[in-house]
Amino acid sequence: MILVPLWQRLFVAAATVAAILLALPNLFYSQVEQANDARASIEAGLASDELEAQAAQWPAWLPSGLINLGLDLRGGAHLLAEVQVADVYASRMDSLWPTIRDVLAAERDTVGFVTREEGGDPSELRIRISEPSGAARALEIVRGLAQPVATLAGGAASDIEASAQNDILTVRLSEAERAATDDRTVQQALEIVRRRIDEVGTREPTILRQGADRILVQVPGVGSAQEVKDIIGTTAQLTFQPVVQVTSDAEANPGAGNVLVPSVDEPGVLYVLDRAAVVTGEDLTDAQPTFDQNGRPAVSFRFDAQGARAFGEYTAAHIGEPFAIVLDDQVISAPVIQSAIPGGQGIITGQFTPEESTELAVLLRAGALPAELTFLEERTIGPELGADSIRAGQTAAYAAAVLVVLFMVASYGFFGAIACVALAINIVMILAALSLLGATLTLPGIAGIVLTMGQAVDANVLIYERMREEIRRGASPIRAVEEGFGKAFSAILDANVTTFIIAAIMFFVGTGTVRGFAVTLALGVLTTLVTGVYVSRVLIALWFARTRPKTIVV
Incomplete structure (x- = not known):
């Protein structure tokens, strides 16, 4: 009899049952989604018979986590916005003027009266002094207000530069400060856009920085790009x-x-x-x-x-x-x-409606955009296109599953069928993990699942080939199985560890669709180690305990 520790049997049984329960809500996607939204509304203080009925569509004691469908599967909005970083320069000059005015007023005997010159470049502060002879002193005072700015090259530079021509002082941001301001402004805009979209409960948006001053926003499940623009485009500057x-x-x-x-x-x-x-x-x-x-x-x-x-x-x-x-x-x-x-x-x-006061509170909590966003590109992807992508992905997955099953059964007979059962449990575990983590499934993610189908049976191929070698050497069936699982494990582990490392690199370095592929590939590696080794071993052990074969054919 093949010895399988009790903990392995319990682990396989518990993992399989848990995976089925966690993946189950995805078979009733719309129903569970409506029930989740209704429960969230009830928890927020809204109550109605309709919400109660929607919440009751799915039992509260069952898992209700769903796989978030990406933009290419669910449809939604795609926006590319450019942050007008130059707007911040003018704001900096406005905030700097009262300070300069006050310090120069303290030197009135030398520089005379000071006034701000309107017009001209808004990123510059032009100050007129009534005593041109005091220009050098005024310039010295203004330069004394400069603060150091750390640079990437090391060292420090001043945040402002000042020059004088006759009775006009001109103050502007230094190149180092402009570069630091640009980066800070884009990062702040990125965070505020993320907070504004999160405030309205949108599921799994993709919000990334592109280039020096652009932000990519992809929001699945919304009806149009204009809805997203209404959320993130409002300034709400208080x-x-x-x-x-x-x-x-x-x-x-x-x-x-x-x-x-x-x-x-x-x-x-x-x-x-x-x-x-x-x-x-x-x-x-x-x-x-x-x-x-x-x-x-x-x-x-x-x-x-x-x-x-x-x-x-x-x-x-x-x-x-x-x-x-x-x-x-x-x-x-x-x-x-x-x-x-x-x-x-x-x-x-003010003359607010309840809806307007709620929207204003959301915008104020999220913060004001530091600069205007100009939308360079906007697309609305309809749900029909997403449905076509899902059908295409399902077709590919079904075709891959059929081919893998035919190959394994033709090559290894009954043991190939056991590998296929383990493979089915493997796919259920991937779906369960995606539901538990709330990860986003994209079309490349489906490709990662299809690739996992081929990789998952590799573990069984290695095990079964080792079993064949032991049988040819005259080993008993139990001995052949024990040696097959024992000697193939190191090769299985090495192959999956290297694949996992590649998936991790793609996840942390890549963006968008590359990360979607990396997520399912990495999860597939982990579930393959469980199903290819432990699930297959437990299934074969149960079969041996029931039939006690004298010989086996692999």
């Missing part, structure tokens, strides 16, 4: 700015350092605001839809420690003055500060 004055003159000159901003709720009313914001949406830690004291939809917010301190200090010093809340270059509210607000919490009111 600032809190001091009010200089209120006017109805659209041609009014706001003055140096100020901006003219229209009101959302008051047609014809414009606010002259200080360009430098006291706090911005970057200081927010949370935003939630709520209702004001009159029961109207609103959005509550909370600042981080730095934002709360700046907000508290400003409100304490400007009691009785209006303070504008600006969203996307429009004043949505301009309340008068009644008292200091030290806690860093507040509420945004």
